[in-house]
Amino acid sequence: MSAAPVTERGRRTRDRLLEAARAVFEERGFLETRVSDIAERANVAIGTFYTYFDSKDAIFVALVDAFIAALYEQSHVGEVAGPDPRQRIRTSNARFVEAFRRHGNLYGVIVQAASFNDEVRRRRLASRSVFIERATRGLRQLQAQGVADPTLDADVTAALLCGMVENFVERSHDLGLPFDDEAAVDAMTEIWARAIGLAP
Known part of the structure; x- marks a missing residue:
């Protein structure tokens, strides 16, 4: 997993990704959830996701x-x-x-x-x-x-x-x-x- 963010903005982005991931996992289950679904729900680019987490498994x-x-x-x-x-x-x-x-x-x-x-x-x-x-x-x-x-x-x-x-x-x-x-x-x-x- 990527290192924890050191800035307040980074922490907010990471928290938003976690909130989005939880919502999508709960709706679709683990197998049907994709990284793109999480990024879209969090309103961030897929590249931003990988700044904070290495994979779907990691988040x-x-x-x-x-x-x-x-x-x-x-x-x-x-x-x-x-x-x-x-x-x-x-x-x-x-x-x-x-x-x-x-x-x-x-x-x-x-x-x-x-x-x-x-x-x-x-x-x-x-x-x-x-x-x-x-x-x-x-x-x-x-x-x-x-x-x-x-x-x-x-x-x-x-x-x-x-x-x-x-x-x-x-x-x-x-x-x-x-x-x-x-x-x-x-x-x-x-x-x-x-x-x-x-x-x-």
Whole structure:
């Protein structure tokens, strides 16, 4: 990928290309999108595109990285949820669902591209590992505090629970299932809390 722009004008042009690329990828999918489509949507010359990105794959990988960073950041609860573990789980689930709703169309293209693009597949798997590692750390802290079942394998349990949430939001988005987000988050939270042995 080309070096990041150093001028404000260059950064604006690069951002415009990314916005255009996302719109075109979401409309047409990865395979049907061409560099010329992105340049036309961004209202720039094709040569300008190649000033900032080496290829269609390169700009898509940049979008994937931005998507992963946004999803991780937007689902992180920090101190906003307070110390109650059940509330922290609920807040994290709610934020993940909300973030996925904003980015779900792009996620569908990422899944498509990951089926044949090794770099996209690698990034998708790495992003899953980051979410699972965060959940694992949280579960181990709760076990150390004596509020979660100490007999659970934290790595396996976190992977299973993260998979539940990811699979639900992905399938409900792809299939257009008419679930109420609040009800879904309540159910996810209850399943998660019971699975790790939190007191009612």
